[in-house]
Amino acid sequence: MSAESVPVIAVGSVPPDGVVLDVREDDEWAAGHAPGALHIPLGRLPERAAEVPRDRQVYVVCRVGGRSAQAVQALNEAGWQAANVAGGMQAWALAGREMVSDGGDEPHVA
Template sequence: MDIESVDPTQVPEGAHLIDVREQDEWDAGHAPSAQHLPASELIARLGDLPEDGDLYLVCRSGGRSRQATMWLNANGYDAIDVRGGMDQWFESGLPMVAEGDAEPRVL
C-alpha cells in the first residue's frame, strides 16, 4: 500500500506530530512539539488524537510509524509517515528534548 510520507525537515511548523514509540524511547529524546501516543496503545487511545488536520507519525526509524499511518488512513484519518523517523530527525539537526536533565538521544 502506498502512503504519503515526508522527510523530517518537511514536517510543517505547528503540525500534529504523533510519536508512536514506547515510553523509554520518548523519555530519551523527542521532538518538542510532539504528542506521545505509543503504537501499542493507538487503537485504545484514538480519542487522544486531534480531530482535524493531517497527522504526522514518527517512530525511531520508520517501521512502526508506517504501519500506524496505514492503519489510520484505512480508518478515515489523514495520516502522513515521517520517513527515517527520529534517527533522521536527529541527523537533520532538528530540535529534540529529553525528560529530566538528560541530553536528548534516539533509542
C-alpha cells in the same frame, strides 16, 4: 491500503506547528522526542486514537519508520490524514530538528 501506498514526508517538510505523533515506547520517548509531540505507543493506538486530531494533517514518527508506517496505515484507513516521517526520529536528529528529553538529560534517539 498496502504498505507501498503509505504517504511519506521528508523530515524537513514537517511544519514547525505540525501535529507530530510519536508511536515509540516509553523509554525511547523519554530519551528524546520532538517538542510538543503527542506520545502514544503503537500498541496503545487503538485505545487512544481519539486523542489524535482528525482536523489536521498528522506526521507520525518512530525510531526509523516501520512502526510509524503501521500507524499511518491504520489511521488513514480509519479516516485520519496521516503521513509517515521518512527515517523517523533518527532522521529528525540527523536533520538537527529540535529535540527534548524527559528528566533534562541531553536528548538522543534510543
